[in-house]
Amino acid sequence: MPFDGAVVNAVVYELNNKLINGKIEKIYQTEKDELIIHIRGFGETCKLLLSASSTFPKVHLTQENKSNPASPPSFCMLLRKHLLGGRIVSIRQPEFERIIEIDVDSVDELGYSTHKTLIAEIMGRHSNIVFIDKPTKKIIDSIKRISFEISSIREILPGREYEYPPSNDKTNPLKASKESFIEGINGFPASIRAEKYIMSTYTGISPVIARDICLRAELDSDADLKQYDNDWIEQLYSSFDRFREAVLNASFSPNIVYMDGKASDFSCFVLDIYGDCKKQRFKSISEAIERFYYEKDLRDRIKQKSGDLHRIITGRLDRCHKKAEVLGGELQEAEGSEKYKIYGDLIMSNIYSLQKGQERARLLNYYSFETEYADIALDAKLSPSANAQRYYKRYNKLKNAGRKISLQIEENRQEIMYLESQLDNLDKCTEEIEIEEIRNELTEQGYTKAKKAASRKQNKVSEPMIFVSSSGFRIYAGKNNVQNDYITLKLAASQDIWLHAKEIPGSHVIIKTEGKDIDNVTLEEAANLAAYYSKGRISSKVPVDYTRRKNVRKPAGARPGMVTYDNHQTIYITPDEAKANNLKTKAVE
Numbered sequence: 001m002p003f004d005g006a007v008v009n010a011v012v013y014e015l016n017n018k019l020i021n022g023k024i025e026k027i028y029q030t031e032k033d034e035l036i037i038h039i040r041g042f043g044e045t046c047k048l049l050l051s052a053s054s055t056f057p058k059v060h061l062t063q064e065n066k067s068n069p070a071s072p073p074s075f076c077m078l079l080r081k082h083l084l085g086g087r088i089v090s091i092r093q094p095e096f097e098r099i100i101e102i103d104v105d106s107v108d109e110l111g112y113s114t115h116k117t118l119i120a121e122i123m124g125r126h127s128n129i130v131f132i133d134k135p136t137k138k139i140i141d142s143i144k145r146i147s148f149e150i151s152s153i154r155e156i157l158p159g160r161e162y163e164y165p166p167s168n169d170k171t172n173p174l175k176a177s178k179e180s181f182i183e184g185i186n187g188f189p190a191s192i193r194a195e196k197y198i199m200s201t202y203t204g205i206s207p208v209i210a211r212d213i214c215l216r217a218e219l220d221s222d223a224d225l226k227q228y229d230n231d232w233i234e235q236l237y238s239s240f241d242r243f244r245e246a247v248l249n250a251s252f253s254p255n256i257v258y259m260d261g262k263a264s265d266f267s268c269f270v271l272d273i274y275g276d277c278k279k280q281r282f283k284s285i286s287e288a289i290e291r292f293y294y295e296k297d298l299r300d301r302i303k304q305k306s307g308d309l310h311r312i313i314t315g316r317l318d319r320c321h322k323k324a325e326v327l328g329g330e331l332q333e334a335e336g337s338e339k340y341k342i343y344g345d346l347i348m349s350n351i352y353s354l355q356k357g358q359e360r361a362r363l364l365n366y367y368s369f370e371t372e373y374a375d376i377a378l379d380a381k382l383s384p385s386a387n388a389q390r391y392y393k394r395y396n397k398l399k400n401a402g403r404k405i406s407l408q409i410e411e412n413r414q415e416i417m418y419l420e421s422q423l424d425n426l427d428k429c430t431e432e433i434e435i436e437e438i439r440n441e442l443t444e445q446g447y448t449k450a451k452k453a454a455s456r457k458q459n460k461v462s463e464p465m466i467f468v469s470s471s472g473f474r475i476y477a478g479k480n481n482v483q484n485d486y487i488t489l490k491l492a493a494s495q496d497i498w499l500h501a502k503e504i505p506g507s508h509v510i511i512k513t514e515g516k517d518i519d520n521v522t523l524e525e526a527a528n529l530a531a532y533y534s535k536g537r538i539s540s541k542v543p544v545d546y547t548r549r550k551n552v553r554k555p556a557g558a559r560p561g562m563v564t565y566d567n568h569q570t571i572y573i574t575p576d577e578a579k580a581n582n583l584k585t586k587a588v589e
Contacts, residue, residue, distance in 0.1 A: 003057065003058060003098065003122050003289075004098065004204055004205065004206035004208075004209060005093070005096040005097065005098060005173070005203060005204015005205065005206075006204065006206075006209060006243075006247055006267075006268050006269065007266075007267070007268050007285065007289075008059075008093050008096075008097075008098050008099070008100060008122060008204065009093055009096065009204075009247050009268070010250075010252045010254065010268035010285040011059055011060055011100065011285055011286070011289075012091055012092060012093045012100055013250050013252070014061070014284055014285055014286060015048070015061070015091045015100075015102075016091050018041070018042070018046055018061065019039050019041060019046060019048065019088050019091060020041075020088060020089070020090075020091065021041055021087055021088065021089070022039040022040060022041025022042070022046070022087065022088050023039065023040045023041065023085065023086070023087055024037060024038070024039055024083050024084055024085065024086050024087070024088070024104065024106075025038045025039065025040050025045065025084070026038035026084075027076060027079045027080050027083060027084065028066075028068045028072070028076065029068075029069070029072060029073045029075060029076035029143075030066040030067070030068055030069075031051070031053075032073070032143075033051060033052040033053050033054075033127075033129075033143055033144065034049065034050065034051040034052070034053065035049070035050045035051075035076070035079070035129060035143070036048070036049050036050075036062065036066065037050070037083075039088065041088075046061050047061065047062050047063070047064075048060075048061055048062070049061070049062040049064075050118075050120045050129055051127075052120070052121070052127040052128050052129045052143050052144060053127065054124065054125040054127060056293055056296075057122045057123065057124065057127035058122065058289055058293065059100050059120045059122060060285065060286035060289040060290055061284070061286035061290075062286070062290055063290070064290065064294075075131075075141055075142075075143050078131065078140065078141055079118075079131060082106065082108075082114065082116055082131070082140070083104050083106060083116065083118070084106075085106055085107070086104040086105060086106030086107075086114075086116070087104065087105055087106070088102060088103070088104055089103050089104070089105050090102075090103035091103075094164065095167070095171075095172040095203055096172045096173055096174055096202070096203045096204040097164070097165075097167070097203050097204060098121070098122040098123050098204060099119060099120065099121050099122070099164070099165075100119070100120045100122070101117055101118075101119050102117065102118045102119075102120075103115065103116075103117050103134060104116050104117070104118065114133075115133075115134040115135060116131065116132070116133060116134055116140070117131075117132050117133075117134045118130075118131055119131075119132065119162070121165065123165065126165070128142055128143060128144045128146070128156060129142060129143040129144075130142040130143075130156060130162060132162045136161075137161050137162045138159060138160070138161060138162070139156060139157065139158055139159065139160050139161070139162050140158060141158050142156045142157075144156065145157055145158075153166065154166070167203060168200075170200070170201060170202055170203040171201065171202060171203065172202070172203055173202035173203065173204065173205060173240075173243075173244055173247075174244055174247060174248060176202065176240070176244065178234075178237050178241070181237045181240065182230075182233055182234075182237065184197070184201050185197060185225050185226075185233060188225075188226070190226075191224040191225075191226050191227075192224065192225050192226065193221065193222050193223065193224060193225070194210075194214045194217075194219050194220070194221055194222070194223050194225055194236060195207065195210040195211055195214055195221035195222065196210075197225060198210040198213060198214075198240065208265065208267070208271065208273065209243065209271075211273050212243075212269075212271045212272055212273040213236070213239045213240050213243055214236070214239070215272050215273050216239040216242070216272055217232075217235045217236040217238065217239035217240075218235070219232065219235070219236055243269075246269060251269075252268045252269065252285060253268070253269055253270050253281060254266070254267075254268055254281065254282045254283075254284060254285040254287065254288035255267060255269075255270055255279045255280060255281045255282065255288060256279065256280045256282070256288055256291060256292050256295075257271075257274045257277050257278070257279055258277060258278040258279070258280065258581075259277055260577075261577060261581075262295075262299060263291075263292050263295040263296060263299075264277070266288050266289060266292040268285050268288075278577070278578060278581060298430070298431075301432065302429055302430070302431075302432060302435060305432060305435045306426045306429065306435050306438075309422075309426060309435070309438060309439060309442065309448075310423070310426060312442070312447060312448060313419050313422050313423055313426075313442075313447070314423070316415075316419055316447060317416065317419045317420065317423075320412055320415055320416045320419065321416070323412050324409070324412055324413070324416070327405055327408055327409045327412060328409070330401070330405050331402060331405045331406065331409060333398065334398045334399070334401050334402030334405055335402060336398075337394070337395050337398035337399050337402065338395070340391045340392070340394045340395035340398070341391070341392065341395040342365070342367055342374070343374065343376050343388075343391040344388040344389070344391035344392040344395065345367075345388075346363045346364075346365065346366075346374055346376065347361070347363070347376065347378075347384055347385075347387055347388040347391065348385070348388045349363075349366070350363050350384075351384045351385060351388070354378075354384040355384070356380075356382070356383045356384070357380050358378050358380060358384075359377070359378055359380050360375060360376065360377055360378060361375075361376045361378055362374070362375050362376075363376060414559075414562075417505065418445075418559050418561075418562065420505045420535065421481070421505035421506075421561060422438060422441075422442070422481075423505075424505040424506065424534065424535050425438055425479060425480040425481065425505075426438060428479040428480070428507070428533060429479060429480065430479070431462055433460060433461070433462045434462045434479055434480050434483075437461070437462055437480055437481075437482045438480050438481075441480075441481055441482065441560050445559065445560075461482065461486075462479070462480070462482065462483060463483075464476045464477060464478050464479065464483040464486065464487050464491075465477045465478075465479060465507075465533075465584065466584075467525075467529060467580075467583035467584050468583060469511075469521070469522040469525045469526065469583060470521050470522065470525065471519050471521060471522045473511055473512060473513070473514075473516075473518065473522045474511075474512045475509065475510065475511050475512070475522075475525070475526050475529060475583065476491060476492075476509070476510045476512070477507040477508070477509045477510075477529050477530070477533050478507045478508045478509075478561075479507065479533075480561075481559075481560035481561030482560070483508075484507065484508040484560075484561040485554075485560055485561060487508055487510045488508045488510065488549070488552060488563060489554060491510065492510045492512075492549040493512075493513075493549065494548065494549055494550035495513055495515065495548060495549070495550070496510050496511060496512055496513050496548070496549045497510070497511040497513060497518055497523070497526065497546055497547070497548065497549070498510055498546065498547055498548070498549045498551075498552050498565070499511070499526050499527055499529075499530040499544055499545065499546040500530055500534075500544065500545055500546075500565075501530050501531055501534035501535070501536055501542055501543070501544055501545075502542075502543035502544060502545050502570060503543075504534055504535045504536050504542075505534065505535045506530060506531075506533055506534025506535060506536070507529070507530060507533035507534065508561070508563075509526050509527075509529050509530040509533075510549070511523075511526050523546065523571065524571070524573065525579065525583060526546075527544040527546065527571045527573045528573050528575060528576055528579050528580060529580055529583070530544045530573075531544055531573040531574075531575040532575035532576065532577060532580045533580075534575075536575070537575045538575070539574075539575070540574045541572045541573070541574055542572065542573050542574070542575060543570050543571075543572055544570065544571050544572070544573055545565070545568045545569070545570050546568060546569060546570075546571065547565050547566070547567055547568035547569070548567070551565050551566050551567045551568065552564075552565040553565070
């Protein structure tokens with residue numbers, strides 16, 4: 001997700017429209033490397049977030065309310081001293097760099113006008129927020145002080161003159177011309193890839209933007225430009241120039257790109273490189289940035305919170321699969337118990353021809369339709385009768401064991417299905433409370449230990465997913481067993497339609513009929529949800545069973561989320577993420 005020069009340009013364009021002449025009313029340092037500034041202007045108060053995080057540096061307007069430290073850090077106090085009450089007079093991006101400069105005019109304690117600049121450098125682990133005196137360009141302070149020991153290239157310390165980060169001889173793409181573009185290619189003594197040329201020549205161009213420019217020019221981004229004639233080079237420049245003109249004309253279209261249902265990237269333009277991937281558009285670049293990082297942060301927190309549950313469940317699943325192999329072998333042996341009864345019968349029918357001390361007996365097997373002899377091992381220490389009884393006893397033992405093993409195999413199969421459904425539920429969680437519900441359920445089922453300092457039971461419960469079909473029917477789908485039991489056993493009426501992927505872990509899905517007949521389109525859309533929110537989401541032709549809710553029952557003692565049903569029909573569906581998301585969007589609207 002590139003917070004590149006184009007995104008910075010879009011942010012600067014938005015801030016100029018929102019904040020110019022705005023008055024700075026409050027300044028908070030919510031994190032060690034993050035500021036939130038309240039600015040009053042145009043009849044509203046905007047909150048500007050500046051983050052120098054080495055992981056997720058960013059600048060944008062925000063709606064988020066963050067808690068503030070009891071004691072403000074010294075950098076925050078310094079900014080309050082110089083900037084509170086000041087007015088923003090200029091916001092700019094120098095040379096298409098990942099830098100935003102905010103000029104503030106204010107009055108000091110002696111009544112003199114002052115001119116200060118707050119600079120946000122959005123450069124990965126080198127990100128910083130620097131506060132300088134504009135006329136002298138002297139650094140007053142920075143949110144991260146960079147001494148010579150940390151960087152021998154560029155010091156950021158109070159009293160030093162502020163200098164821009166090294167540009168590595170790159171130029172501003174907004175000032176590029178066709179002649180300079182082509183001359184740059186011809187100036188390379190050796191081969192040069194198209195993507196690399198654009199990135200190494202111009203500031204603020206990310207790999208994604210460079211590849212998109214190449215794609216629009218119908219050139220392979222790895223192509224050697226030295227191998228192409230002038231027509232192809234001019235075609236590449238035309239694509240580059242369209243990007244440049246889009247920035248200059250502020251033709252921004254902020255969006256987030258989703259892959260596999262997760263926010264994968266954001267951009268200020270709709271990029272061809274992402275093809276048919278789902279793209280959610282926003283009115284402003286700040287909304288797109290804030291939503292993207294919110295989803296990423298939430299996804300990271302959920303992944304962190306669910307990590308131990310994944311390990312516990314997969315560990316138990318491994319044990320269950322090993323147990324299934326052992327039980328399968330034992331059952332196979334038990335199923336061969338009938339031969340021991342035959343051996344006993346053959347010994348008893350030939351008891352007078354056998355003698356104690358024999359180690360083997362070759363006897364005619366009268367159970368066989370053909371003439372066949374059975375070679376039977378005997379214990380020489382036992383009499384023929386005792387040998388027969390030994391085989392009868394072995395037969396009875398294996399026969400009884402077979403019944404127990406069959407029960408154990410079924411119990412083990414049910415446990416495997418339950419654990420696999422919990423793994424599937426974890427993958428569907430989008431809220432922390434859903435993780436906690438799964439954790440509590442696993443504790444109740446004996447898979448995890450209860451926390452020593454258990455908190456009081458909370459009344460808050462998670463909400464199932466809600467969709468609206470093309471015909472206007474509301475559809476519900478559970479993301480964990482708490483939600484599955486709720487929508488099936490409490491929310492659904494007897495005539496509502498219940499759906500579930502056949503014999504694989506997945507969400508319970510309910511169509512609320514409201515006493516109306518369900519059309520085929522709604523049925524197929526609900527079946528698509530049941531297939532997509534199941535373990536078979538990447539398969540084709542997933543069988544989905546559906547029936548009236550009155551035909552669904554929860555057996556006594558059944559695990560959470562487990563039900564039985566009858567009088568059902570089956571529909572085959574190839575899961576479609578786009579269709580599922582469209583129904584969710586309609587529900588939000």
